[in-house]
Structures are given as C-alpha cells and as structure tokens.
Amino acid sequence: MNVCISGTGLYTPPESISNDELVACYNAYVERYNAEHAKAIAEGSLTALASSSSEFIVRASGIQSRHVVNKSGVLDVARMRPRLETRRDDQPSILAEIGIAAAHQALERAGRNVADVDCVLVACSNMQRPYPAMAVEIQHFLGTGGYGYDINVACASAAFGVQAAVDAVRNGSSRCALVISPEICSGHLNFRNRDCHFIFGDAATAIVVEPAETALSQRPFEVLGTRLQTQFSSNIRNNFGFLNSAEDPPRAWDDVLFHQEGRKVFKEVVPMVAELIQSHLADLGIDPQAVRRFWLHQANLGMNQLISRRVLGREPSADEAPVILDQYANTSSAGSVIAFHKHQDDLVPGDVGVLCAFGAGYSAGSVVLRRR
Numbered sequence: 001m002n003v004c005i006s007g008t009g010l011y012t013p014p015e016s017i018s019n020d021e022l023v024a025c026y027n028a029y030v031e032r033y034n035a036e037h038a039k040a041i042a043e044g045s046l047t048a049l050a051s052s053s054s055e056f057i058v059r060a061s062g063i064q065s066r067h068v069v070n071k072s073g074v075l076d077v078a079r080m081r082p083r084l085e086t087r088r089d090d091q092p093s094i095l096a097e098i099g100i101a102a103a104h105q106a107l108e109r110a111g112r113n114v115a116d117v118d119c120v121l122v123a124c125s126n127m128q129r130p131y132p133a134m135a136v137e138i139q140h141f142l143g144t145g146g147y148g149y150d151i152n153v154a155c156a157s158a159a160f161g162v163q164a165a166v167d168a169v170r171n172g173s174s175r176c177a178l179v180i181s182p183e184i185c186s187g188h189l190n191f192r193n194r195d196c197h198f199i200f201g202d203a204a205t206a207i208v209v210e211p212a213e214t215a216l217s218q219r220p221f222e223v224l225g226t227r228l229q230t231q232f233s234s235n236i237r238n239n240f241g242f243l244n245s246a247e248d249p250p251r252a253w254d255d256v257l258f259h260q261e262g263r264k265v266f267k268e269v270v271p272m273v274a275e276l277i278q279s280h281l282a283d284l285g286i287d288p289q290a291v292r293r294f295w296l297h298q299a300n301l302g303m304n305q306l307i308s309r310r311v312l313g314r315e316p317s318a319d320e321a322p323v324i325l326d327q328y329a330n331t332s333s334a335g336s337v338i339a340f341h342k343h344q345d346d347l348v349p350g351d352v353g354v355l356c357a358f359g360a361g362y363s364a365g366s367v368v369l370r371r372r
Helices: 019-036 038-043 054-061 094-110 134-142 157-171 262-283 301-312 332-342
Strands: 003-011 015-018 065-068 119-123 147-151 177-184 202-211 221-230 291-296 352-359 363-371
Touching (some): 003 157, 003 332, 094 177, 094 202, 119 134, 119 157, 134 147, 134 177, 157 202, 157 363, 177 332, 202 332, 291 301, 332 352
Parallel strands (some): 119 147, 291 352
Antiparallel strands (some): 177 202, 221 363
C-alpha cells in the first residue's frame, strides 16, 4: 500500500519575543545578580555573570526571534518563565489546545474531518504530564474515534510519529492517522543561562497520514521510506520527573531544566544525521542531487548548513534547505514540520523531499517524500 501525507497544520502563538527584548531582560537579571553577589565576586569565590547581546545570539544560532505562549512572564526579570493559568482536570490542557488547533488546519488541508481519524499520535519532547496520554486527551476533545498514544523521542519525535503512523496505515490498524507535535519549549528553558536562554520557542504542528489511493488532497506527498536511529547520550538532557521530590540530596533548580553540551552535540550529531540521510537515500536509489528540498530540524543554522553540505557535497541554497528558526527559534519536534508546512506548495509532481528531525537521545529520523 502506498501511504501519503495529505495535510499539514501549524499553530503559531500570537506573541513573539525579539532578540533585543530577550537580551534586555537577561542583562537586567545579570546586573541584578552581580550587584547582589558583589562581595563574593570581589573575593573570587563567585564568578560574575556575563551579559548577552543580539549579535551573539544570531552568530551562535541564526535565531532572531521566537514565538511564545506567554511573553510577559518570560520578560519579567523576577520570574523569567511563562505564566500559565492552572486549568481544571476537566478542561483541555494547554498542549492539547494548541495541538487541536494545528490538527484542525491539517485536516482542512487534507480535505478530511475529525470523523475520518481513527489514530492520534502525540509526538513531542515536552509532555505536560505522565498520564493520561495527551493523545487520548486530544482524541477526546477533538472528537475522533479509534485510539491514541504519546511518543517522546525529543526533537526527533515527529519523524518517529510519522513512521508509526505510516506503519499503522500500511498494516490496517488505522485508515487515517494524525501526528501532532505541540511544543511549549519556553516552559523548560533556563532563561537565566547565557548559553541557552535564546534557543527555544513555542508552536504546534500536525500531519495527516493516510492511504495515497484514497486521499482527497489534490497534492499529497507519498512516503517513499522512513528510517530511525538512536544512540544514547546525555549531552542534551532534561532531568525533570516525578522522582525529583524523592531524590536525596535534591537536584539544583536548574538541573531539572534543559541543559546541553553544545559543542559536543554539534560535533557528534552532524555526522550521525548526514550519514542517516545519505544511507537512506542510497537504499532508495535516490541521488542526493535529485532531492528538491530538505526540511531539517530547526535547532541551529550552522548545524543545518553543515548537514546539508555533507549530504550534497556542496553549499545548499536557501531554497533547497529552507530556514524558519530565524523567526521561530528551536521548536523541538515541531521545527522540521514547520519548515515542511511553510515550504511545500511550490513543489511539483515528482519532486522529492527529505524531512529529517534529530535531537536528544541522540535520536534521528528521516522521512523521504515525493509529491504526487
């Protein structure tokens, strides 16, 4: 059976924070911290914090701004994290809410309605809670039938979700599957850390997967193949979990937020992902030069450029490897799907593209697509 992606959806939070705004807040925190600890800094028992700059952020990442679900809380120097209203257990969670918004758009583009969906997979990095599964929650509030479950393989989750959905459609356990990636990355980001305070943004994406022969979409993408790879590393890590309160001694507050060894990640992930894409294309008999577009995980501009360069053996054009992280920052599992959603309409029948997501784990997934 030929399986296709027949629709994609995107929810973008209305609020955005520019580099200048973020830096102003961070530098105000640095000034306050250094003043409060001036004596210890002068004695040499504590190191003064260094200020940040918009130029540093662009040079390090290519990011210029990011969308967030709550701007005022992030830019409050006394808080520096989003401010979210606590919801009752009978209300949809905020991740379900933004995931449903993306799902409706994906279904509309696919020409489908909620009654057609019998499988909901929530594939993302930052789960709201251990249980009940967000996929089952979305299934309930969206009004679909069938079943749902969550998948967490960090930033590669969407690619893993697509493979699970493709497999489900091929083996007959689903006739129409939704892969939803809601990410509120601002909730696990340490905005008081100069090396990472600028990295993440918030968004939600959705993908409709169904048999190609019965798709209603006029221009679906046939899934030519999927490939997944994992390799353990603690170089990107989040230690938040239900056992934190039982640990003795307790972890520091910033140890349960996102942290990474950026240089090690860059050095180790780039060759892993480039080889994954190259071997996947080779096994499908596709010359990398014949690939019309690469929709890569949007974590770091330099990383994406180097991966594309290794795969192609030359510099990629902006058209071949489009970038959305300049306005969205790293939206974890949603990033590659945002690039796909925003940069697909100009492809013509026969054009081949590669959606590739990668991140903590290490984890990576490649989805090779052809416009029908």
